[in-house]
Amino acid sequence: MGFYSDQFHQLNGELYPKEYLTRQLIQARHFMEVHFADNMSLAGFAREACLSKFHFIRLFKTYYGYTPHQHLISVRIREARKLLSANQPVATVCAQCGFESIPSFTALFKRSTGLTPAAFREQAQKSNNR
Structure with missing residues (x-):
């Protein structure tokens, strides 16, 4: 099943x-x-x-x-994490994940992960380079 x-x-x-x-x-x-x-x-x-x-x-x-909106945001953040880990630019990730603006994306991402998208991408790159 x-x-x-x-x-x-x-x-x-x-x-x-x-x-x-x-x-x-x-x-x-x-x-x-x-x-x-x-x-x-x-x-x-x-x-x-x-x-x-x-x-x-x-x-x-x-x-x-949880609400449909909460689910949609969590799906978008999950995809954004993948793209940022692949070293994609923040503006590109914002657009590809369906967010309307970089400030709203940054605020939601930081609320969800505790890091800004740029800081998350930087941290992911450091982890990948080890």
């Missing part, structure tokens, strides 16, 4: 008896992870799940314990 299949059975059994809602949320989460860099609104992700925006947010938080 795959990750999403296992996740489906766990969430379906534990949280919500309506199987179709579980499938829709897993599909929307997967869609978010694939299209994290696209300029899509939360309403767009909710449409992918065939749910209203507010119902989508409420169900997503119930199922996963």
